[in-house]
Amino acid sequence: MAKAMTRHDTQFLPLSFTLNGRLQELDVEPHELLLDVVRDRLGLTGAKRSCDVQVCGACTLLVDGRPVSACTTLAFEVRDRSVLTIEGLAENGKLHPLQQAFIEHGGFQCGFCTPGMILAAKALLDENPTPSEAELKHFMHGNICRCTGYKKIIESIMAAAKTMRGSS
Amino acid sequence: MLRRFRLEEPGSVAEASELLGRFGESAKLYAGGTELLLAMKEGLVHYERLINIKKLRNLSEVGEKDGVISIGALCTHHELETSTLLQQKLPALHKLEQNVANVRVRQCGTLGGNLCFAEPHADPGTLLMALDAKFVAEKSSGKREITAEDFFVDAYETSLQSDELLTEIRVPVPAQHHRSAYLKFGYLERPSVGVAVAFNLNGEGLMDVKIAVGCAGPAPRRVAEAEAVLNGRSKEDAAASLPQAGAVAGHASQAMSDLHGSQEYKEHIVGVLLKRAFQSAAG
Numbered sequence: 001m002a003k004a005m006t007r008h009d010t011q012f013l014p015l016s017f018t019l020n021g022r023l024q025e026l027d028v029e030p031h032e033l034l035l036d037v038v039r040d041r042l043g044l045t046g047a048k049r050s051c052d053v054q055v056c057g058a059c060t061l062l063v064d065g066r067p068v069s070a071c072t073t074l075a076f077e078v079r080d081r082s083v084l085t086i087e088g089l090a091e092n093g094k095l096h097p098l099q100q101a102f103i104e105h106g107g108f109q110c111g112f113c114t115p116g117m118i119l120a121a122k123a124l125l126d127e128n129p130t131p132s133e134a135e136l137k138h139f140m141h142g143n144i145c146r147c148t149g150y151k152k153i154i155e156s157i158m159a160a161a162k163t164m165r166g167s168s
Numbered sequence: 169m170l171r172r173f174r175l176e177e178p179g180s181v182a183e184a185s186e187l188l189g190r191f192g193e194s195a196k197l198y199a200g201g202t203e204l205l206l207a208m209k210e211g212l213v214h215y216e217r218l219i220n221i222k223k224l225r226n227l228s229e230v231g232e233k234d235g236v237i238s239i240g241a242l243c244t245h246h247e248l249e250t251s252t253l254l255q256q257k258l259p260a261l262h263k264l265e266q267n268v269a270n271v272r273v274r275q276c277g278t279l280g281g282n283l284c285f286a287e288p289h290a291d292p293g294t295l296l297m298a299l300d301a302k303f304v305a306e307k308s309s310g311k312r313e314i315t316a317e318d319f320f321v322d323a324y325e326t327s328l329q330s331d332e333l334l335t336e337i338r339v340p341v342p343a344q345h346h347r348s349a350y351l352k353f354g355y356l357e358r359p360s361v362g363v364a365v366a367f368n369l370n371g372e373g374l375m376d377v378k379i380a381v382g383c384a385g386p387a388p389r390r391v392a393e394a395e396a397v398l399n400g401r402s403k404e405d406a407a408a409s410l411p412q413a414g415a416v417a418g419h420a421s422q423a424m425s426d427l428h429g430s431q432e433y434k435e436h437i438v439g440v441l442l443k444r445a446f447q448s449a450a451g
Contacts, residue, residue, distance in 0.1 A: 011174050030175035030218065032170075033169075052209065053357075054272055055270065055357045067271055067272050068275055072201065072202065073201075074201065139271055141271070142270020142271055142272055142273070
């Protein structure tokens with residue numbers, strides 16, 4: 001659709017990357033944002049456009065395991081990298097311990113911040129499997145929730161951390 | 169949605185500088201984009217070309233040589249917060265980098281980009297001033313060093329020429345009795361007030377006191393008038409003079425009343441942070 005509406009001298013960048021474990025190949029224009037490519041062109045709407053100024057974390061995606069604001073990342077920047085969205089967390093229908101913990105411990109209400117919350121928590125636990133509460137709060141500082149007051153989110157992440165330590 | 173632009177990806181500083189010279193104001197350097205892309209999304213600025221300099225790999229290293237810590241301008245805040253060299257040699261800067269914005273901004277945003285965008289509500293420039301940092305500016309025809317104090321001209325304005333790239337931040341390795349601290353305060357998304365303090369502390373007292381204030385005014389600045397209040401004093405005398413130094417630093421901060429607070433409030437906070445930073449540094 002992009003090609004039909006553009007001029008003959010439009011610059012396209014070939015984008016090849018791993019998305020939730022599978023190779024994706026598409027052409028993007030330099031100005032396309034990762035969030036729009038993931039949501040509108042690839043149909044993965046777990047990541048949300050919320051503040052659009054990378055302070056709230058609702059658009060958090062993991063690129064090579066590290067959290068980025070998809071709303072403020074140019075799509076071509078993920079070339080030759082691996083991208084993880086919330087849709088790619090469960091394996092063969094089995095929920096990730098973080099997803100399970102958020103359900104069991106009431107870590108979400110409206111759910112709008114939840115995909116970003118869980119992905120950020122995954123990056124935290126991959127970097128530091130035994131975070132203190134202070135370390136957890138520092139890492140998760142940029143993920144905002146308007147519903148829960150954060151207590152249940154912290155409990156969910158700590159519970160998931162315990163589960164993940166136990167099974168490794 | 170961003171407006172369309174063309175992407176240029178030079179392989180060398182000289183090439184990047186040449187592109188800046190050729191395209192002038194219609195082109196902009198682009199690294200992490202954590203500030204630039206926000207301004208472009210808001211429609212505040214538009215560029216026909218973005219010059220992606222992330223392929224210039226030799227600008228992402230932290231090293232020490234001849235008594236100077238060299239920080240590549242393309243180092244991300246995350247690379248700096250995980251640098252053991254920085255933690256050992258410049259602990260105040262290491263701690264500052266751990267607390268820039270949030271984990272996602274730290275992942276992509278670069279120290280060089282932070283300094284060059286010169287957003288008033290930012291942290292590193294203030295501390296780098298108090299640490300006697302020098303910034304290396306390069307273009308096709310050569311390079312020069314700019315002191316941190318001469319680098320910041322105004323809000324969103326540095327003394328870089330239009331075809332220059334900031335490539336390196338150079339900080340002298342502190343002497344053994346050197347102490348420094350940076351504290352910030354804010355309740356909005358960006359810091360509202362930042363104060364950096366540095367000095368040599370030996371048996372005779374405080375020497376070479378450096379005080380810098382940022383975020384409250386349009387650009388960070390050294391406050392020589394407040395430094396003079398503390399310089400040469402014993403630790404106890406200096407501690408007793410902190411209210412006076414704080415008041416001087418507050419007035420010199422060029423605080424502007426805005427959403428972050430009134431001028432008087434920010435000036436007051438400068439004094440509070442100066443006292444706490446001094447206590448943190450002096451022990």
